[in-house]
Amino acid sequence: MKNKNNYDIIIIGAGPAGLSCARALADTGLRIALVEKQSLATLAAPPLDGRDIALTHDSMHLMRDLGMWKHIPKNEISPIRAAKVFSGASSYFLGFDVAGTGKAELGCLVPNNEIRRAAYLSLKGFRNITIRDKAEVSKISTDDVRGTVVLASGETLTAPLVIAADSRFSAARRQMGIPVDMKDFGRAAIVCRMTHDGDHAQTAYECFFDDWTLAILPLQGKKSSIVITLPADQADAVMAMPAAAFNARIERNLGDRMGTMTLTGNRYIYPLVATYAATFAAPRFALMGDAAVGMHPVTAHGYNLGLGGAHILAQEIRQALAMGIDIGAPTVVDAYALKQRRASAFLYYGTNAMVGVYTDNRPAMLALRALGLRVANHLPPFKRYVTRQLTGKAA
Ligand SMILES: Cc1cc2nc3c(=O)[nH]c(=O)nc-3n(C[C@H](O)[C@H](O)[C@H](O)COP(=O)(O)OP(=O)(O)OC[C@H]3O[C@@H](n4cnc5c(N)ncnc54)[C@H](O)[C@@H]3O)c2cc1C
Numbered sequence: 001m002k003n004k005n006n007y008d009i010i011i012i013g014a015g016p017a018g019l020s021c022a023r024a025l026a027d028t029g030l031r032i033a034l035v036e037k038q039s040l041a042t043l044a045a046p047p048l049d050g051r052d053i054a055l056t057h058d059s060m061h062l063m064r065d066l067g068m069w070k071h072i073p074k075n076e077i078s079p080i081r082a083a084k085v086f087s088g089a090s091s092y093f094l095g096f097d098v099a100g101t102g103k104a105e106l107g108c109l110v111p112n113n114e115i116r117r118a119a120y121l122s123l124k125g126f127r128n129i130t131i132r133d134k135a136e137v138s139k140i141s142t143d144d145v146r147g148t149v150v151l152a153s154g155e156t157l158t159a160p161l162v163i164a165a166d167s168r169f170s171a172a173r174r175q176m177g178i179p180v181d182m183k184d185f186g187r188a189a190i191v192c193r194m195t196h197d198g199d200h201a202q203t204a205y206e207c208f209f210d211d212w213t214l215a216i217l218p219l220q221g222k223k224s225s226i227v228i229t230l231p232a233d234q235a236d237a238v239m240a241m242p243a244a245a246f247n248a249r250i251e252r253n254l255g256d257r258m259g260t261m262t263l264t265g266n267r268y269i270y271p272l273v274a275t276y277a278a279t280f281a282a283p284r285f286a287l288m289g290d291a292a293v294g295m296h297p298v299t300a301h302g303y304n305l306g307l308g309g310a311h312i313l314a315q316e317i318r319q320a321l322a323m324g325i326d327i328g329a330p331t332v333v334d335a336y337a338l339k340q341r342r343a344s345a346f347l348y349y350g351t352n353a354m355v356g357v358y359t360d361n362r363p364a365m366l367a368l369r370a371l372g373l374r375v376a377n378h379l380p381p382f383k384r385y386v387t388r389q390l391t392g393k394a395a
Contacts, residue, residue, distance in 0.1 A: 007033045007130075007159040008327065009317075010149050012137050012172050014043055016112065017289020017306035018165035019119035023066045024314035026126040028321060033130050033157055034123075035149065040133045043120045050191035050268030051112035052217055052225035054080065054204075054300035057392040059307050060108060063118070071118035072110055078219045079105035081202040087358075101391045105202070109217055109225065115303065132157075140164070140172045142284040147328070161328035163286045163313070165306070168275045168294025176282050183352055185272040187359065188235035189297055190228045192267040193219070194250065197259030200224055206298070207253065208358045213298065214253055224258070226250065227297065229272060229359075239267055272296060276348050281337035284328040286313060293344045299351045309340045 009025065011018045014036035022034050036043065055063070063069040082097040083106060098106060123129050132151075139150040140162060147162035164172035173180060200218040207214045212230035219225055230238065241249070243263045251261045275294035280287045289306035313336040319325075320332045 003158075005155065005157045007031045007157060009033070009161045009163060010035060010147065010157055010159040011163045011165060011288075012140070012149065013164065013166035013289070013291070014038070014120070014131060014133075015165060015167065015289065016115050016119055016303050017291075017310060018163075019043075019116065019123065020062075020066065020068070020307050021163060021165060021288050021310035021313065022129055023068065023119060023122045024310045025317060026123060026129055028314075028318060029128055030317075030321075030327070031128050031130075033132055033159070035132045035135050035137055035151070035157070037136045038133065040131060043131070043133065044117070046113040046116040046120075048111065048113050048265070050193075050266065052078075052109045052191075052193075052219065053112050053115055053303050054217065055108050055110055056304050057103060057107065059304045061392070062307055062311055067122045068115075068118040071121040072114050075220060076111055076114045078109040078217075079202050080107050080109060080204050080218060081105050083204040083206070086205065086207045096387055098387075098391070101387060103391045106204075106387065106391060109219060112303075137166070137172065140175050140285075142176070142282065144283065147284045159328075160326060161284055161286070161317075161333070163288050164291050165288040166291055168273065168290040170287070170291035173277055173287055173291055176285055178282060178287070179278040181276040181278065183274045183296075185274070185296065185355065185359070186232055187229055187272040188232045189270045189272055190230070190235060190238055190267050191270070192226050193223060193264050194226050194247070195221075195223050195262045195264055197222065198257060200258065205254075205257065209253065211359065213358065214250070215298070216254070216258065223264070229298070232271070235269055239269055270297075274348070274352055276344075279337060280309075280340050281330075281333035283330065284333075286333045286336055288313065292340060293348055295348060296351050296355050298355055299347065301347050301351070305340075305344050305347070308343055309336070312336050312339045312343070 008030035009032045011022055011034045014034050022032055025032060084093040084095050086093045136152040137149055138152045141148050146158050146160055149157045149162060164170055166172050202218045204218060205216040215227040217225040246263055247261050274296045277287050277292050280292045288309055290302060293305050295302040316332050316336045317327050320327045
């Protein structure tokens with residue numbers, strides 16, 4: 001008889017990546033334990049966290065296929081029809097739009113808590129998935145035949161494959177001895193929502209000022225998601241600014257683009273630390289989501305990469321099952337790791353390099369920024385590459 005704590009797969013972390021990974025594997029019939037510190041009540045109704053996630057077309061397709069999309073309320077899905085990148089107060093911009101893509105939008109914005117809720121709801125009815133909530137993993141180890149996960153309660157779970165989706169500061173990754181390339185930008189992101197008089201025409205704006213950036217992401221109606229990145233030592237003052245002063249600062253920096261701006265709700269703060277694991281696989285172990293690649297949010301690829309990775313790993317596992325191969329075999333996890341590195345390495349290092357140029361305010365760099373926008377605007381292959389990242393293969 002099977003021990004109730006022996007599973008086929010253990011996934012650590014029921015964030016958006018861990019939940020999506022569980023859903024991508026749910027119809028294999030494998031017995032999967034999803035181990036999460038938070039409670040089921042929080043997973044069922046995750047609180048707002050200020051993040052509005054820009055989803056690519058590939059992600060939207062995957063979410064439809066996985067039965068997640070139908071759980072996202074229509075009024076929480078906001079299309080992005082165009083994007084404009086500005087350097088400083090200059091009115092010159094690098095523009096991207098849907099021309100030639102055959103698509104009505106570049107991508108869509110969905111609040112992070114709605115993605116988490118939808119992913120959780122999509123698991124309903126799969127009796128082979130067990131969510132072990134309020135359970136913190138305290139230790140993990142693997143050998144040639146199995147992975148062993150010890151919970152803070154002292155309980156031990158085993159499985160031939162363990163997947164860690166426990167955030168960019170993954171403790172499982174460290175315990176497995178996997179080094180990580182970590183870039184602490186010494187900066188923070190402040191996110192919030194604002195209403196405005198002007199019409200954003202479903203256009204996303206990214207403005208690079210001398211030592212801070214301001215992104216305006218279009219929600220439905222005259223409302224936007226605001227993302228400010230700034231040196232960490234200035235963040236507390238901006239978080240504490242009275243709403244009127246905050247409104248005035250944003251309004252001033254946007255010029256007359258949106259008219260009067262009004263903060264609605266809370267401001268949320270995130271440290272800007274990017275991480276890239278030295279390997280995404282080890283014996284009977286795979287890294288997933290931010291635990292594998294923790295992106296700087298400016299290019300909006302973190303969850304998109306995590307969801308794509310969940311799809312790749314699920315495909316490798318399905319193939320192993322079809323061929324009668326052990327699902328935790330090195331060939332399976334290594335194939336996933338190789339494909340996910342190919343999908344992410346250029347985006348990760350390219351994003352960090354771009355952030356480096358656009359947050360360096362030495363005079364030569366300021367000139368390079370302005371020049372960079374003009375050069376990029378006249379480089380159709382570059383613009384096609386960026387657009388294709390958003391709209392998928394059809395672009
Ligand atoms: C400001 C901002 C804007 C962003 N915008 C975008 C965007 O536009 N597009 C995009 O694609 N991405 C975006 N991202 C990135 C995206 O939010 C992340 O990539 C995504 O949330 C990561 O999901 P995850 O499941 O890998 O990790 P997490 O969300 O960090 O979840 C990890 C889970 O593991 C659990 N956990 C951790 N340790 C343990 C343990 N020991 N035991 C049990 N459970 C544990 C945690 O409780 C948590 O539930 C943005 C990020 C930020 C900060």
